[in-house]
Amino acid sequence: MRNILVGARGSLPAFLLVAAPAIVGAGETAPSHPVQRFEQNGLAIELTVVPQDGPSETGAELTAGQTATVKVALMDAKSGSPVVGIRPKGWMVGRPSEMAADEHSCVEKIRRLAGGRLGARAEVDLNRYVIVTMNHDKTVSVIDPQVEFGATKLESLVTLPGNGADWVLSPDQSYLYVTIPGEDAVAVIETRTRKLIQTIALDKGSRPGRILWQPDSRRLWVGLDGTGQVAVLDGEGHRRLKTVTVGRGLHTLAAIPDGRFIYVTNSQSDSVSVIDTQAMAPVVSVPVGKTPVAVTYSSAARRLYVGGVNGGDIVAIDPSTHRLVGRIPMAAGVVALATEPQGRFVFAVNQVESSLSVIDTATSTVTATAHVVKDPDQIVFTQRYAYVRGIESEKFTLLDLREARNGKLVPLDVQAGRQAPSAAPQELGVAPMIVPTPEGNAVMIANAPDATLHYYQEGMMAPSGTFSNYRRMPRGVLVLDRSLREVAPGVYQATVTLPHPGRFDVPLLLDQPRMSHCFQVTVQESPASTATAPGPRPVRIQARFESDLVSAHVPASLSFDLLDATTQEPIVGLHDVQVLIFEPPGTWQQRRWAQEERAGRYVITQSFPHAGEYRLLVQSPSRHLRFSDAPPVLLTVGPPMSVSTGSSEQALKP
Numbered sequence: 001m002r003n004i005l006v007g008a009r010g011s012l013p014a015f016l017l018v019a020a021p022a023i024v025g026a027g028e029t030a031p032s033h034p035v036q037r038f039e040q041n042g043l044a045i046e047l048t049v050v051p052q053d054g055p056s057e058t059g060a061e062l063t064a065g066q067t068a069t070v071k072v073a074l075m076d077a078k079s080g081s082p083v084v085g086i087r088p089k090g091w092m093v094g095r096p097s098e099m100a101a102d103e104h105s106c107v108e109k110i111r112r113l114a115g116g117r118l119g120a121r122a123e124v125d126l127n128r129y130v131i132v133t134m135n136h137d138k139t140v141s142v143i144d145p146q147v148e149f150g151a152t153k154l155e156s157l158v159t160l161p162g163n164g165a166d167w168v169l170s171p172d173q174s175y176l177y178v179t180i181p182g183e184d185a186v187a188v189i190e191t192r193t194r195k196l197i198q199t200i201a202l203d204k205g206s207r208p209g210r211i212l213w214q215p216d217s218r219r220l221w222v223g224l225d226g227t228g229q230v231a232v233l234d235g236e237g238h239r240r241l242k243t244v245t246v247g248r249g250l251h252t253l254a255a256i257p258d259g260r261f262i263y264v265t266n267s268q269s270d271s272v273s274v275i276d277t278q279a280m281a282p283v284v285s286v287p288v289g290k291t292p293v294a295v296t297y298s299s300a301a302r303r304l305y306v307g308g309v310n311g312g313d314i315v316a317i318d319p320s321t322h323r324l325v326g327r328i329p330m331a332a333g334v335v336a337l338a339t340e341p342q343g344r345f346v347f348a349v350n351q352v353e354s355s356l357s358v359i360d361t362a363t364s365t366v367t368a369t370a371h372v373v374k375d376p377d378q379i380v381f382t383q384r385y386a387y388v389r390g391i392e393s394e395k396f397t398l399l400d401l402r403e404a405r406n407g408k409l410v411p412l413d414v415q416a417g418r419q420a421p422s423a424a425p426q427e428l429g430v431a432p433m434i435v436p437t438p439e440g441n442a443v444m445i446a447n448a449p450d451a452t453l454h455y456y457q458e459g460m461m462a463p464s465g466t467f468s469n470y471r472r473m474p475r476g477v478l479v480l481d482r483s484l485r486e487v488a489p490g491v492y493q494a495t496v497t498l499p500h501p502g503r504f505d506v507p508l509l510l511d512q513p514r515m516s517h518c519f520q521v522t523v524q525e526s527p528a529s530t531a532t533a534p535g536p537r538p539v540r541i542q543a544r545f546e547s548d549l550v551s552a553h554v555p556a557s558l559s560f561d562l563l564d565a566t567t568q569e570p571i572v573g574l575h576d577v578q579v580l581i582f583e584p585p586g587t588w589q590q591r592r593w594a595q596e597e598r599a600g601r602y603v604i605t606q607s608f609p610h611a612g613e614y615r616l617l618v619q620s621p622s623r624h625l626r627f628s629d630a631p632p633v634l635l636t637v638g639p640p641m642s643v644s645t646g647s648s649e650q651a652l653k654p
Helices: 103-113 401-405
Strands: 003-006 035-040 043-051 067-076 089-095 129-135 139-143 154-159 167-169 175-180 185-190 195-201 208-213 219-224 229-234 239-245 253-255 261-266 271-276 281-287 292-298 303-308 313-318 323-329 334-339 345-350 355-360 365-371 376-381 385-390 395-400 412-415 434-436 442-447 452-457 465-468 474-481 485-488 491-497 502-510 515-523 539-544 556-564 578-583 588-593 595-598 601-606 612-619 633-638
Touching: 035 515, 043 502, 043 515, 067 089, 067 502, 089 103, 103 502, 103 515, 154 195, 154 588, 167 208, 167 474, 175 208, 185 208, 195 239, 208 253, 219 253, 219 261, 239 281, 253 292, 261 292, 271 292, 292 345, 303 334, 323 365, 334 376, 345 376, 345 401, 355 376, 376 434, 385 401, 385 442, 395 401, 434 474, 442 474, 556 612, 588 601
Parallel strands: 292 334
Antiparallel strands: 003 539, 035 043, 043 067, 067 491, 089 502, 129 139, 129 474, 139 154, 167 175, 175 185, 185 195, 208 219, 219 229, 229 239, 253 261, 261 271, 271 281, 292 303, 303 313, 313 323, 334 345, 345 355, 355 365, 376 385, 385 395, 395 412, 434 442, 442 452, 452 465, 485 491, 502 515, 539 556, 556 601, 578 588, 578 612, 595 601, 612 633
C-alpha cells in the first residue's frame, strides 16, 4: 500500500504575461488599512479585500474560511476618475515567509501563474471561469478550458432527471436552473458544489421551455409550451409561486430593465401577453404578426420589438402604454431578434432567407441586410462583433459591429467544426450555442454532432482551440464566471473563499498600459480551525481495496483513507470528497461523490467499461485538496469475471 502526501493548491489561470515594474519593499507587511494603493505613470490601482459578513469573532478583518469580496479599482492618479476598458488579472498566492515579493520576484510569480500549468497554481484565481454544457444524455458538464492538463478539463458531471431545454444562472451565479420539458420540471443545480439540489415539479403536460430571470428580483419566469401559461418560481426557496395564464403556443420571454413587466410571445395566438410582475397577473394581450417567436428590448429606443416566423413585419411596443407604436416591413422567416450592446440597433435573423438585417431604432428603418450562414437561428454579441449560428452550416458568420452601425455589413464565415448542427437534428434547441468568454474578445462555440467546443479569439481566421465534450453532444453552452467582473466603471469585483491562514501576495496585471504590482494580504486563523500552524494542512491519501483485481462490468467498491499528514489522525465529516476516474488519455471519464463509511475512510462504487489501466484522482475543496495535488492512483481492471478471492491493499497504487 502506498501513501500520497499532498498539500493544498488553488485554481489556475491561463493568460499571456506582460511584464511591468512592481514596487514592494522586502520585509514589508500587509497594511492594516483595507484599501491598498499603487501608482505608476499616472494610473492608480486600489485593492480592497474585506469579508462579506463583517469582521470575524476574533476581530481580525480576514480569517480563514470566510467569504470575502476582492475589489480592484482603476483610476486616474490625480483626478480619481475611473479608467475603463482595462480588464485586470489577479491571483492570491500564499507565501511561507515574511519576505514580500520585490519587483523581480513579482514579475516571475506572474509569469508562472499566467502559464496555466498545474505546477504553478494559485490558492485563489481571480481570473477563473469554466464552461458549462447541457448535454444530450441528461447531463451537465463543467469543463475548465484554462488548465493545461487534458485528463482533468472535465471538472464535474451533473445528472439531470431528463434532457434540458433552456437554462439560466442566478445573478450571483450560485444556482443554475434548467428546464426539463420531458419531466415537466425545472432542475436546480448549486454551482459551488456542482450538485442537483432540487427538482421543481410543474403541472403534467406543461412542457417548460424558455426560462428568464426577472431583473432586480429573486423570481424566475418559465414558459409552459404545453399549456397557455407561464410559471413563476421563487429563486430563494426554489419553489413555484404561481401559474399565470397567457396565450397558446411556444413562448419566448423578455423583460424591461426595471423588471416591472414581463412580455411573453404566444406563437399560436399571434399575440404578446404583458404580465405585471408585482401582481403576477396579466395586464393585456397585444396582437402582433403571425407566429411570433422572437422578442428583444432596445434600451436606446425604450421599445420592445417582436418578430414572427410567418409575419410580414417587426412590430414595436411601447412598455409605458403596452401599445403598438410602429411596424417595420420584414420578409417572413424571422426567428431571432437581438439588440447590440449599445442598445440602438436591433439585429433580425431570417431563417428562410438565410439573412441578417440591421434595424436603426431611431428611425425605425432597415439600414443593412446581408446573407449569412445557411438556416441561421441564433445571434450573440461581444463588444465588437456579432456571431450568427446556422443550422445547416458547420461555420458561423462574424460581423463587425462598427461597420454594422454605419449601415455596412461585411459578413465573414468562419469554420467551427466538421459537421453542421442539422447532422444531429434531435439536439437542436433554444439554448445558446455560442457564448462570449469573460476576456471580452472571444467566444466559445458548441458543436453537437462533433461533441466538441471551439474557442474563437477575435481577429483570427479559425478557432484557436478545440475542447472535447467527452462524447457528449452539447445542447447548450454557458460560462460560469468566477473572475474579476466589472461592477461599475473601472471597478472590478470577485467573491472568494479565503483558503487558509497566512500571508498572501496578490499579484495584479494590466495589459494596456502594461503594469503589474504585488499587493499583500494577511489572513488570520479561524476560531473554528483545528490547525496549529499557518498554511494549509497537508493530506495523506491512503488507498485501500479488498480484491486483488477489479473486473470490467462488475461494480467495485473502492475505498481510501484521508489522514492529517501532521497528526496522522483521520479526517472525518467531509461531504465534498470527489473521485475522478479516467482511462488515459482521458476520453472515458467518470466522477463519483465519495461517502464516509467510517471515521476518515471514504468509498465509491464504480464499474468499468472494459479491461485496462485506469487512473484515480481525489479532491476535497473544504480541505484545499485538488485533483492536481498528487499523482494519479493506478488501478488495473481485468476482464469480466476474472476477480480473484482474497484481499490486498496493492490494487490501488500511485
